[in-house]
Amino acid sequence: MKTLFVALSSSYVHTLLAPRYLAANSPLPVEIYETNVNVNIEKTLAYIINSAPDVLAFSCYIFNISYIKNYFRR
Numbered sequence: 001m002k003t004l005f006v007a008l009s010s011s012y013v014h015t016l017l018a019p020r021y022l023a024a025n026s027p028l029p030v031e032i033y034e035t036n037v038n039v040n041i042e043k044t045l046a047y048i049i050n051s052a053p054d055v056l057a058f059s060c061y062i063f064n065i066s067y068i069k070n071y072f073r074r
Helices: 017-024 041-051 065-073
Strands: 003-009 030-036 055-059
Touching: 003 017, 003 041, 017 030, 017 055, 030 041, 041 065
Parallel strands: 003 030, 003 055
Antiparallel strands: none
16 A cells, blocks of 8 residues: 655655654555645646555645645645
8 A cells, every 4th residue: 555645744854853853653655745736736736646556645734735635626
């Protein structure tokens, strides 16, 4: 089973701890795709589609929830 965890941070200098913590404690392999809210949404969607994960997870925070909702509207 392929699991992809999308970490959508506010900038490249800011990294998110939750995806790394969850991946480190998962019994299954987890791939983390780290990007930020300034990256074109189509680029991130293309990566997700090309990865063809069985499980797709997003790291949701107050600052990025509106951006994540845009992914599901596409």
